[in-house]
Amino acid sequence: MGTLSDKVVITCALTGVVANRSQCPYIPYTPEEIAEEALRAYNAGASVVHIHAREDDGSPTMRVEVYQKIYDEVRKRCPVLINFSTGAIGIPKEMRIAHIPAVKPDIAALNMGTMNYAKYSPRRKNFVFAFEFLNPIEEIIYYLKVMKENGVQPECECFDVGHLETVYPLMDMGLLENFQVSCILGVVGGIQATARNLAHMSSLVPPGIPWEVIGISLDQWMLCAAALTLGGNIRVGLEDNFYLAPDVMAKSNAELVEKAVRMARDIGREPATVEEARILLKLPAR
Numbered sequence: 001m002g003t004l005s006d007k008v009v010i011t012c013a014l015t016g017v018v019a020n021r022s023q024c025p026y027i028p029y030t031p032e033e034i035a036e037e038a039l040r041a042y043n044a045g046a047s048v049v050h051i052h053a054r055e056d057d058g059s060p061t062m063r064v065e066v067y068q069k070i071y072d073e074v075r076k077r078c079p080v081l082i083n084f085s086t087g088a089i090g091i092p093k094e095m096r097i098a099h100i101p102a103v104k105p106d107i108a109a110l111n112m113g114t115m116n117y118a119k120y121s122p123r124r125k126n127f128v129f130a131f132e133f134l135n136p137i138e139e140i141i142y143y144l145k146v147m148k149e150n151g152v153q154p155e156c157e158c159f160d161v162g163h164l165e166t167v168y169p170l171m172d173m174g175l176l177e178n179f180q181v182s183c184i185l186g187v188v189g190g191i192q193a194t195a196r197n198l199a200h201m202s203s204l205v206p207p208g209i210p211w212e213v214i215g216i217s218l219d220q221w222m223l224c225a226a227a228l229t230l231g232g233n234i235r236v237g238l239e240d241n242f243y244l245a246p247d248v249m250a251k252s253n254a255e256l257v258e259k260a261v262r263m264a265r266d267i268g269r270e271p272a273t274v275e276e277a278r279i280l281l282k283l284p285a286r
Contacts, residue, residue, distance in 0.1 A: 007280060009272045015034055026238065027058075029056060038074045038077065047080060050084075054066075062098070081106045087133075096143075097146050115187075116189030153283055171206065180209065185197060186217060213233075216241065
């Protein structure tokens with residue numbers, strides 16, 4: 001089975017906040033649906049699930065009680081590590097992170113910089129969406145203090161090189177100690193999705209800090225291949241990409257995880273179990 005260094009942590013981003021069922025009918029909305037998708041992803045080989053909360057009609061929400069319900073429903077079904085988002089637009093910082101000290105997931109995603117956040121359709125010659133995503137440093141510091149006080153590990157989501165380099169002063173301040181880095185490629189406003197760019201970003205991750213790649217749309221698979229070769233972890237899921245191949249839509253998050261598992265095994269890496277992922281990500285025992 002190889003050594004622990006041969007293992008890869010596979011994260012599955014189950015639902016996201018932008019996509020809806022008119023685009024992909026398999027996106028889960030309710031806590032029960034999200035938890036069922038978490039179970040399927042776990043059984044397929046994911047050791048972490050990344051979750052945005054939604055109301056039952058699919059609209060995004062930051063309500064603590066919804067996050068609590070999701071957490072409870074996932075825990076009823078499987079021991080997968082839980083990563084909750086703190087990403088939101090136009091919501092006060094206190095609301096964006098209220099669910100983290102209340103529910104205390106294993107991991108909390110933290111966006112590391114302000115940016116234009118958009119997706120462009122060459123076919124339509126227009127933007128599918130375009131937002132201004134505000135994440136000023138003073139708010140990042142606030143979120144990090146809350147996470148540290150509650151024993152929740154930050155996942156520093158970096159959409160560009162400057163976002164990644166922001167971790168260094170925060171480490172010097174003592175705010176970032178035990179954390180992980182996500183290199184996100186393919187969002188318009190962030191760094192372009194190329195293997196060369198991923199190699200550069202991953203080289204800037206502080207020594208000893210675990211990192212993963214998050215690729216948007218079909219570029220996800222090329223970037224997963226690059227990350228697996230570079231020794232990184234990988235994330236798949238309906239939040240980031242609907243397709244197993246051009247025009248072949250996945251019918252569940254589990255199908256995306258299954259492809260990621262095959263890719264890992266093809267180059268001699270084995271999916272990490274939850275227990276192994278906890279060690280690799282340096283998560284405290286729960």
